[in-house]
Amino acid sequence: MREGRLAGKTILITAAAQGIGRASALACATEGARVIATDINQPLLDQLAGEHAGIEAVRLDVRDSEAVQALAQRTPALDALFNCAGMVANGSVLDCTEADWDLSFDLNVKSMFRMTRAFMPAMLEKARTQACSVSVINMASMASSIKGFANRCAYGATKAAVIGLTKSLAADYVKQGLRANALCPGTVDTPSLRGRIAAAADPVQAEIDFIARQPMGRLASVDDITPMVVFLASDESRFVTGQTLLVDGGVTI
Template sequence: MYFRSSVLKKKKSLLDGKVIVLSAAAQGIGRAAAIAFAREGAQVTATDINGEKLKELDGIPGIKTKVVDITNKDQVEALAQEFNHVDVIFNVAGFVHHGSILDCEEADWDFSMNVNVRSMYLMIKAFLPKMLACKSGSIINMSSVASSIKGVVNRCVYSTSKAAVIGLTKSVAADFLEQGIRCNCICPGTVDTPSLRGRIQARPDPEQAYKDFIARQKIGRMCTAEEVAHLCVYLASDESAYVTGAKYIIDGGWSL
């Protein structure tokens, strides 16, 4: 019997050497994605406005942290100037306003649109030229099932903003397809994150609010941030090289 004497090579990680920048990385989906990216060999720059929580990522191999307000044009452009090239940007930052259109004041509308949509505009506009110079890049945007996919009670401006994210994603994908740029968005249902827990505690009856969230989960539980992060890794990797302009629903069947 003949055996090859060469030692079997270690399997290459999905994101070896890829340079990734993401927002809202201090907790929730952003944190889970930053860790998942780094675990797969990426060089990750994790940003957030919450410097104290962001420090919890310090020391994880492959991750460096930076406090950035991604709604601030000057800060976003300064961040982009720190990179010669970027392979992936993941726009995670978002805000969930509770209420119908009658509960939404102009300030609420403007704030939600600024965080949920304008921040993505700023990030993409700042980093896209670097991707175009390399004729390669993957842009991942965080949308939601509460958008053009499904009408959800008391999510007026949030759903409107997340529908805009889907439109932005498809527009960027169409405009730069031939230049090697991919742009996709992720549309979760209810994800168990510190942000969600905070919103539940802010309700008049937190216990009932939690029961209401669980009751609408057809699969019987909420999604975890780590489950969303697995999808992020796929969209950041070359395994999704033929995927662009897509909206990926991860909601346990809520939108069915």
């Protein structure tokens, strides 16, 4: 029986109750990792933990600095941190309110700042004492950060900021054994997307439009994204840092 690609590693994933975060937790656990799955939705977290013995469910609001620090203090040094929490605010700059802008940046960017600052010191110490590589994976997007899309003002600004934050981490800590990369998916079929489709004036047309912007002619599934998460968390990506890795079905060709 082969050993999993993440055997012996501890990985924390935010927004793990649904969508890409949930699928990534299962994929990493299947590859042998101890996965700390966090979210604000405790019932869905508990369901996830019940699906694999390698997953530990921990309720966490990534917007709560004290809660983030408290979790970091009681958690063993991570091998990988996957900052997956985020939201999509629709609208142009004239549609976007200050509240929309502030919430988008707090959840999509500042949460990564909080999580990384809290967990990275122990990760760096682990890299130093065990002569190993540790990994920060930040959820970005190809939408409006790599390629412009209409009505994604706040969202695009936050995801561009995530890429900048990621490159900064990579540059600052490349000599200390920490790698940082930004994952940039295309349009993924998740509960979040289904909610936006359902809220559209014409849900049928909205789904058609989402599919139409994918050159492969379909939405991505979460299982199209998780192999890249496993790769970035594993030693296979030990020479990869500071990158924006596109998994977009050809949108940015």
